Amino acid sequence: MSVNGTVDFRLSARHDVAAAKAFFRKAVKSQQRPPQTITLDGYAASHRAVRELKADGFLVTDTKLRSS
Secondary structure, X not given: OOOOOOOOOOXXXXXXXXXXXXXXXXXXXXXOOOOOEEEEOOOHHHHHHHHHHHHOOOOOOOOEEEEO
């Protein structure tokens, strides 16, 4: 995978904070190092999930967030 490649994506009828956190945990664990940047859609649950994962220490606090 390239440095700027897409790690994964998910389309789901259920797109809440818990589902987003589960997705991010799986996606991050599949990589050799933590992401420097995460690009999200405008859905608030995804943004909240990333904030919570940073607070829990699962993601490093300097991971940048971008909206697409």
